[in-house]
Amino acid sequence: WAIYAPYIKAINDLKAERNAVILGHNYMTPEIYHGISDFGGDSLQLAIKATEVEADVIVQCGVHFMAETSKILSPEKTVLMPDMEAGCSLAESITAEGIEEMRRRYPGAPVVSYVNTTAEVKAASDICCTSSNAAQIVAAMDSDTVIMTPDQYLAQNVARDVPQKNVVWWEGSCIVHEQYRPQDLRDFREWNPGTRLIAHPECPPEVVAEADFSGSTSGIIKYVTDEKPEKALLITECSMASNIADALPEVDFVGPCNMCPYMKKITLEKVLFALDTMTGQIEVNTEVAAKARLSVQRMIDLSR
Ligand code: 13P
Ligand code: SF4
CATH class of the missing domain: 3.40.50.10800 (NadA-like)
Incomplete structure (x- = not known):
């Protein structure tokens, strides 16, 4: 920890100066999670936190889709992503065209998209879910068939827990969790x-x-x-x-x-640089953000 101390102090000083909060996902390294994060949590908790914090700036210590979700929910705030390359294999596996393809394959079925998706995919979906509320969201859908994207394994796990629904899925997967046998x-x-x-x-x-x-x-x-x-x-x-x-x-x-090679792209040095220079600002097209916000907000409302 001695080598981290100067970074932690500099980041915490800058946080106060900029009226910033740091949201740290549970997969961040301990020096980020315990050293500089104001709130730690899973995807759902961090999304909800983004709507509650009173700050001018949110620094998202997590991956890109999490920062985009914060921006969608808090468009008036500046959301900083310390490394724009911190992606996610699930978010990369599907585009808005993929959602339309699923809608054509299963006409009338609602689309539940994991938050591990881009703003465009959220905007093209009916509602989002996270791993903590996926079964609850799918069970609440007013349709026998429910499309889940993009995680085939989360969908299959939900299908087991919600047998009353015919869950169909996109073939995406997480490169970290798919490795287990x-x-x-x-x-x-x-x-x-x-x-x-x-x-x-x-x-x-x-x-x-x-x-x-x-x-x-x-x-x-x-x-x-x-x-x-x-x-x-x-x-x-x-x-x-x-x-x-x-x-x-x-x-x-x-x-x-x-x-997770994406999560591990976030380091104290990069957080300090982002806060110091105010670089790595997340921008989401206003129209896309408005549609995506509906999907995320529907999820939050159903999860309460
Ligand atoms: P949680 O919502 O469980 O934090 O999952 C996010 C994630 O990316 C797990 O790989
Ligand atoms: Fe994406 Fe998997 Fe990394 Fe989570 S652990 S961010 S799902 S690649």
Whole structure:
């Protein structure tokens, strides 16, 4: 932490000067998550926070779609993205044309798009969802068939939990969570008896089926905090365990984990540069933002 201290101090000073808040996703490294973030959370919590904070500037420590969501919800604020290249394999897997293609394939079916999408895709969809409310949103749709984009695995996990709906999906996937195999979990259980296996719902359903619990990043934190298992394997991004290990000394967090190369593009140096120079400002076309806001706001209203 000694090497981070000057950056943390400089960022926190600049934050006060610029009336800025930093929203840090649960996958940020500990020096960002604990050192400079005013609020940490999962995608839904950060989206809601963006509507609540009283600040002139939001610095999004996460990936591009999260910053875009903040801008869509708070157009009057300046939203800074410390690295514009911090994308997401899911957001890159579909365009607004893809949504139209799904609508042609399943006429009349509502489109539920994961927040891990561009503003254009959100604008072309009926409603958004995150991993913490996907089943609730799909169950609330007034149609037997529901289109979910772009995460095929989240959709398949929701289809299992909401059997009354005919869930159809786009073929996108998360490069971090698609790597896990059910056999990895079975082997791990055999070799490390007593370890609680906790998987993010972006993992394939066969992987989730082998786990003891599945939930959004904040759902995972809540589960481990409430249950305090002796040993836990978080089947998700590596920073998750690093960020909660200090607060839970009674839990032994065991590996392996997978790294998200997009999330890891965000560093203290880049945050400092963005705040200092006010560069990396997110802009969303006004018309697109207005339509996308409806999809995100519908999700927030249904999740309350
Ligand atoms: P959460 O909404 O669970 O934080 O997920 C975001 C994400 O990108 C996970 O890969
Ligand atoms: Fe996208 Fe997966 Fe990285 Fe989350 S972990 S930002 S879904 S690539």
